[in-house]
Amino acid sequence: MNYTIRRATLEDKPEWLRLRQGLWPDTPLHYLTFDLDKLLADPNAGIFVASDADGRLVGLIEVGLRGYGEGCETSPVGYIEAWYVDPHIRGQKLGRELMRTGEEWAREKGLTEMASDTWLENEVSIQAHLKMGYHEAERLVHFVKRL
16 A cells, blocks of 8 residues: 655644544543644654545654753754554554654754654564664653652
């Protein structure tokens, strides 16, 4: 199946939000929507969506600049903020193409390193990153205490 990868537009917001909900299903809707317009206007953010032959969005990658990436030697670095492909499309290498699009965006910004993260239990994402040539830099455990 053929897919088209392009920059997201204002018209993509409803489907872009649906993809974000697929990636972060437990995140409140108001949190997933508060920065959409800002991201589209930010020259230091690259928001790319993939559509199928019918024009339906089936994947996304959101990349940006960060001053620091765990394990990186340079600053700033490109950072994969979000990477998602609809479940029925997975395994068709669309995720790989989205990642390459994000990496090319970072190269065009003059960056030489790209960083990313995922949850410790997200073995699918860990394996996908490893297949794309990423290596694990470190692990981090977060703590919270109610006062």
